[in-house]
Amino acid sequence: MAWLALSIAVVTEIIWALSLKWAGVQATWQAASVPIALSFVNMGLLAFAMRGLPASTAYAIWTGLGAVGVGICGALLFGEKLSMAQIGFMGMIVFGVVGMKLVSQA
Numbered sequence: 001m002a003w004l005a006l007s008i009a010v011v012t013e014i015i016w017a018l019s020l021k022w023a024g025v026q027a028t029w030q031a032a033s034v035p036i037a038l039s040f041v042n043m044g045l046l047a048f049a050m051r052g053l054p055a056s057t058a059y060a061i062w063t064g065l066g067a068v069g070v071g072i073c074g075a076l077l078f079g080e081k082l083s084m085a086q087i088g089f090m091g092m093i094v095f096g097v098v099g100m101k102l103v104s105q106a
Contacts, residue, residue: 002052009045009062014069016042021078057104064097 016038023031050058068090074080082090 002049002058005045006049006053006058006061009042009049010065010069012038012042012045013062013066014073017066017070018073018077021074054104057100060100061097064093064100068093 016035019031019035019038023035025031046058046062049062071080071082071086071090075082
């Protein structure tokens with residue numbers, strides 16, 4: 001159950017970060033309330049996941065996959081450019097996340 005909660009937290013983290021950009025463009029109180037609400041959901045899911053996973057593993061996976069997801073979605077949704085070097089470093093982040101999962105005690 002902890003891994004499922006962490007997976008949902010990663011997706012929520014990506015949506016949260018993208019909603020910050022959207023809120024900045026929209027500049028309304030309704031748009032600003034979306035990332036605020038998502039941050040509560042996001043932190044709750046991460047805290048729940050950490051009940052069954054080591055904090056270092058959960059946090060590394062959450063931040064790493066969140067960063068990669070935001071980079072990819074930013075390119076797809078907002079036309080942000082990714083260099084080959086950035087894509088390569090994202091691959092290294094994914095490699096590190098897989099490594100954290102493989103050596104995790106949970």
